[in-house]
Structure formats: C-alpha cells, structure tokens
Amino acid sequence: MTEIPEHLLKRSRERRSSIGQGDDTAEASGAPATTPATTAPAAASPAAASAGGGPPARTVASPPSPAEAPKPDPVHVAAAKRRRKIPFWAMATLSLMPVWGFMYVRSITESTEVAHGPIGDGAEVYNSCASCHGASGDGGVGYAFSGGSVLDTFPNIEDQIRFVYYGTEGYNSEGVDIYGSPDRPGGVHITGDQGVMPAFGTQLHEEEIVAVVCHERYTIAGADPTSDEWAEEFEAWCSAESPIYEGLGTGELQLTTSEQEMLGEVPFNPIGQAPIPGSSG
Numbered sequence: 001m002t003e004i005p006e007h008l009l010k011r012s013r014e015r016r017s018s019i020g021q022g023d024d025t026a027e028a029s030g031a032p033a034t035t036p037a038t039t040a041p042a043a044a045s046p047a048a049a050s051a052g053g054g055p056p057a058r059t060v061a062s063p064p065s066p067a068e069a070p071k072p073d074p075v076h077v078a079a080a081k082r083r084r085k086i087p088f089w090a091m092a093t094l095s096l097m098p099v100w101g102f103m104y105v106r107s108i109t110e111s112t113e114v115a116h117g118p119i120g121d122g123a124e125v126y127n128s129c130a131s132c133h134g135a136s137g138d139g140g141v142g143y144a145f146s147g148g149s150v151l152d153t154f155p156n157i158e159d160q161i162r163f164v165y166y167g168t169e170g171y172n173s174e175g176v177d178i179y180g181s182p183d184r185p186g187g188v189h190i191t192g193d194q195g196v197m198p199a200f201g202t203q204l205h206e207e208e209i210v211a212v213v214c215h216e217r218y219t220i221a222g223a224d225p226t227s228d229e230w231a232e233e234f235e236a237w238c239s240a241e242s243p244i245y246e247g248l249g250t251g252e253l254q255l256t257t258s259e260q261e262m263l264g265e266v267p268f269n270p271i272g273q274a275p276i277p278g279s280s281g
C-alpha cells in the first residue's frame with residue numbers, strides 16, 4: 001500500500017467538512033455527489049428517487065473523501081509510465097528480426113554442407129586427438145602439428161597415415177625407430193621419444209584416418225592445396241572429389257593392401273600390412 005501524505009489527507013478532510021456544511025445546498029442545486037445511497041438523504045434527492053432507490057446517478061465532481069481521493073498509481077503502473085516508450089523507428093527494425101533469423105540459420109546450414117569431404121569430416125574426427133595434441137594442434141602430450149611441423153615429419157602423406165594407423169607400439173614391435181622422414185629439418189622424430197601414440201587402425205574407419213590426417217596437414221599445418229608442392233597429393237587424398245577417399249568409403253579400396261593401384265591417373269600407395277620406416281620428401 002502506498003501511504004497518502006499527511007498534508008493531502010488534511011486537505012481532503014477540510015474540504016469534506018466544508019462540503020458537509022453546505023450539503024443541502026449542493027443537493028438542491030443539483031451538484032452531484034457520490035456519497036453512497038445509504039448515507040445520502042435519499043428523500044431530498046430527486047435523482048435517487050427517480051432511479052427507484054438504485055445508486056444515485058451522481059458521479060461527476062465527487063467530493064473527495066480519504067477513500068475516494070485520487071489514488072497514486074500502484075508502483076508497477078507508475079514504473080510502466082516512467083519507462084521509455086519504444087521509438088517508432090525501432091519497430092521497423094524489430095519487425096525485420098524474423099527475416100534476419102531465417103537468413104542466419106540458413107547461413108549456418110549452408111556452411112555445414114560446404115564442409116563435406118575429407119577436410120570437413122577430419123575436423124570432427126580430430127576431437128579424438130585434441131586431448132593430447134591440443135584443440136588447435138599446438139601440441140600437449142604429443143607433438144604440435146601447427147606451423148608446418150607435421151609436414152616436416154611426413155613429407156609423404158602415406159607415412160603419416162601409417163603412423164596414425166599402427167601407433168607407437170606397432171612401430172616398436174617391428175623395431176622401426178624412425179617413423180617419419182630421416183631427413184627431417186630440425187631433427188628426426190624417434191619412435192617412443194614423446195610417449196605412446198595410440199594405434200587408431202582399430203578405432204577409426206580407414207576413411208576417417210585419412211580425413212583426420214588431411215585435416216592435420218591442410219587445416220592445422222597449413223599446406224597450400226593449390227601449390228606445386230601439395231596440389232597432387234591434395235587432389236588424390238584430401239579434396240572433396242578424392243577418388244581414394246571415396247574408394248575407402250565404399251570399401252573398394254583398403255589402406256593396408258600391399259600393391260599399388262592406379263585410379264585413372266591417380267596412384268594409390270597403400271600403407272602396407274606392417275609399419276615401415278618413413279620416407280624423405
């Protein structure tokens with residue numbers, strides 16, 4: 001409840017008593033009053049009589065009593081009145097929101113579609129590598145892939161696929177010490193030097209291994225698919241039209257077969273059935 005300030009109450013009391021004195025004159029001159037019918041001198045009021053005893057039809061200038069004094073607005077109404085109104089031009093802007101929302105959602109859906117192929121799929125598979133190699137490939141338990149480092153270790157993509165497939169223990173049990181390039185700039189990487197890289201040949205589909213390796217080489221390490229150095233590899237293994245990736249997906253090709261096959265003009269070098277030392281560029 002809002003308290004009515006004392007001076008207002010006082011003023012209203014004064015006014016009421018002055019009206020009370022001149023009550024008869026007010027009634028006689030037809031000045032309307034909202035005093036309830038029960039307390040009003042009904043007989044003296046022609047209006048009340050004609051209304052058949054109903055509530056007096058006197059509703060205009062009411063003599064204020066404490067109960068009838070114009071009430072201050074309740075807090076929430078007052079707040080609503082104080083609140084700034086939305087400017088008219090904002091309505092135009094707001095009415096465009098659904099259009100904007102529609103276009104926004106569509107732009108997201110389209111970008112997911114564009115991200116198909118080994119590179120896009122590889123970004124998802126990479127979630128199983130990020131805990132050790134870092135979300136952006138900056139390294140952690142395992143080596144960093146960024147800054148071209150993984151390209152230095154594996155100038156040939158087949159060597160990288162093979163290492164991910166068989167892991168540190170596969171190479172150890174075959175006695176292979178250098179899984180990457182023997183001419184690696186900055187020094188060779190020795191099997192087991194940094195810990196144990198799990199074998200993913202039993203955990204991922206073959207095309208998933210290819211996809212994640214493509215992601216590491218082209219997205220994380222930054223190989224340029226249009227450059228002379230990488231264009232051929234990219235077209236064969238990592239492009240959206242890669243015949244190798246498609247063949248692995250349909251089961252027509254296997255990573256571990258031993259012979260080299262030709263897919264049209266594209267040579268397919270399988271990784272073989274056991275780890276072998278890595279090759280230089």
Ligand code: HEC
Binds near residue numbers: 125128
């Ligand atoms: C449990 C931790 C762990 C996980 C998970 C992991 N790795 Fe590794 N990775 C390692 C370690 C440790 C090494 C170093 C291995 C060694 O010294 O023999 C390594 C090395 C590598 C290398 C060689 C890099 C170089 O430059 O020498 C590649 C490529 C690689 N990992 C790819 C992957 C991929 C792809 C995945 C996910 C599918 C993955 N790793 C998941 C720990 C991990």
